[in-house]
Amino acid sequence: xxxxxxxxxxxxxxxxxxxxxxxxxxxxxxxxxxxxxxxxxxxxxxxxxxxxxxxxxxxxxxxxxxxxxxxxxxxxxxxxxxxxxxxxxxxxxxxxxxxxxxxxxxxxxxxxxxxxxxxxxxxxxxxxxxxxxxxxxxxxxxxxxxxxxxxxxxxxxxxxxxxxxxxxxxxxxxxxxxxxxxxxxxxxxxxxxxxxxxxxxxxxxxxxxxxxxxx
Amino acid sequence: xxxxxxxxxxxxxxxxxxxxxxxxxxxxxxxxxxxxxxxxxxxxxxxxxxxxxxxxxxxxxxxxxxxxxxxxxxxxxxxxxxxxxxxxxxxxxxxxxxxxxxxxxxxxxxxxxxxxxxxxxxxxxxxxxxxxxxxxxxxxxxxxxxxxxxxxxxxxxxxxxxxxxx
Ligand SMILES: [Zn+2]
Numbered sequence: 248x249x250x251x252x253x254x255x256x257x258x259x260x261x262x263x264x265x266x267x268x269x270x271x272x273x274x275x276x277x278x279x280x281x282x283x284x285x286x287x288x289x290x291x292x293x294x295x296x297x298x299x300x301x302x303x304x305x306x307x308x309x310x311x312x313x314x315x316x317x318x319x320x321x322x323x324x325x326x327x328x329x330x331x332x333x334x335x336x337x338x339x340x341x342x343x344x345x346x347x348x349x350x351x352x353x354x355x356x357x358x359x360x361x362x363x364x365x366x367x368x369x370x371x372x373x374x375x376x377x378x379x380x381x382x383x384x385x386x387x388x389x390x391x392x393x394x395x396x397x398x399x400x401x402x403x404x405x406x407x408x409x410x411x412x413x414x415x416x417x418x419x420x421x422x423x424x425x426x427x428x429x430x431x432x433x434x435x436x437x438x439x440x441x442x443x444x445x446x447x448x449x450x451x452x453x454x455x456x457x458x459x460x461x462x
Numbered sequence: 463x464x465x466x467x468x469x470x471x472x473x474x475x476x477x478x479x480x481x482x483x484x485x486x487x488x489x490x491x492x493x494x495x496x497x498x499x500x501x502x503x504x505x506x507x508x509x510x511x512x513x514x515x516x517x518x519x520x521x522x523x524x525x526x527x528x529x530x531x532x533x534x535x536x537x538x539x540x541x542x543x544x545x546x547x548x549x550x551x552x553x554x555x556x557x558x559x560x561x562x563x564x565x566x567x568x569x570x571x572x573x574x575x576x577x578x579x580x581x582x583x584x585x586x587x588x589x590x591x592x593x594x595x596x597x598x599x600x601x602x603x604x605x606x607x608x609x610x611x612x613x614x615x616x617x618x619x620x621x622x623x624x625x626x627x628x
Contacts (some may be wrong), residue, residue: 256588300523305516313534314517322527329531331546395514404514448473455507 264353277341278357299439300341302425303349310353312405320356321446324349346427350417350435359411361366385417400461407457414448416436468497476504537626 261305272280272294283291303324307317327348328335335344408416414436421435433443455462468490475487587596 275541296524296527301519308516309514318523318526319518322523322530325527326530326534329534382574400510401513404511408511408514413563419511423508424514424516444474448470451473451504451507452469453505454511458507458510459503462503462510 254460262435280338281332281335281341283334286327290327292377294327295341299345300325301444303345306346306349306420306425307353309357309424312372312409320352321349323352339434342427343431344430346421346425346435348367351431354417373406403458403461407454410457411453415446415453418443418447419450419454463487465490465497466495469500472497472501472504476501476508540571 272283272291275283277295277298280291280295284295300321304317304321307316307320307324311317311320323346328345339347408419411419416438418432422429423431427435429440429443429447432438432447433440436443436446438446463486468487470486471487472491474481475484475491478484491501511627
């Protein structure tokens with residue numbers, strides 16, 4: 248999977264003479280791979296994209312509720328990684344830095360589109376691939392009523408997560424769905440670990456209150 | 463421990479039940495049905511959130527990213543230079559056997575004045591790109607800060623000190 252290299256033909260056809268192969272990268276930490284990228288080894292970039300593509304797209308998706316937009320923003324995240332290869336300093340963990348870029352982009356996007364979306368026209372109406380128009384096996388066995396209830400529940404989850412104050416929402420997305428720990432989330436949001444904890448706890452308590460009828 | 467204190471640490475108890483800091487809360491929950499019910503509710507909420515799954519990345523994600531990357535590399539002289547440098551350094555394929563690299567070096571030397579240009583490009587455009595990026599981050603941080611000010615519920619205690627991203 249080296250389609251992103253500057254010269255795809257070269258790296259894909261002659262993997263054995265690459266400076267560092269994907270196999271080597273698996274032994275390296277992300278900061279070291281960034282140094283490879285800084286030195287011009289695009290295979291390092293391919294590797295980082297491969298590694299973080301899915302979590303970053305998912306993170307973006309839960310921020311913007313739209314697959315096409317989330318993928319565009321995720322691409323922008325990786326482009327910024329590429330652009331910053333010269334100035335990257337391994338002070339924070341690479342993933343922390345990555346989520347920070349993603350958070351900034353997501354927040355800005357929300358800000359830019361805030362005017363368009365009044366509370367009622369929020370992107371929640373987009374049909375989700377996982378719940379959407381193509382009925383899966385489960386849909387044929389469970390009744391239409393159950394399916395409706397499931398959609399309603401999902402809608403409520405999205406709505407109430409979206410309704411959380413900005414930083415609480417970001418913290419929940421990173422903690423619940425991306426598996427980041429308090430320390431890392433704190434680093435992304437520039438909060439202390441204890442402040443992050445209390446931010447998250449408030450968020451979860453709010454969600455518990457608001458989603459009461461669905462549990 | 464009183465109920466109010468217990469409730470404020472219920473998420474911690476849920477997420478890290480074995481932590482010594484949660485011993486008191488655990489003991490309270492064991493003896494207080496109201497707090498136990500709330501803990502169960504919280505647990506159910508936590509499980510409920512799992513229902514929100516995100517779609518698989520589309521098949522074209524990589525190609526689209528590759529296109530955007532190439533556009534960027536083509537647009538920037540630094541990108542062009544890096545492309546050349548990275549080929550010389552890392553991709554010694556058929557097109558870039560040492561003899562070829564040497565020939566290319568000669569060609570570049572013949573270019574005379576352009577060699578100075580190239581040296582400039584190694585640092586100058588890269589730096590300016592980085593600076594632009596930092597400015598973008600600055601702006602993003604300002605956005606985040608503005609957003610923070612708009613957010614009503616957060617106490618001043620967890621206000622971030624906003625600095626440019628490193
Ligand atoms: Zn109690």
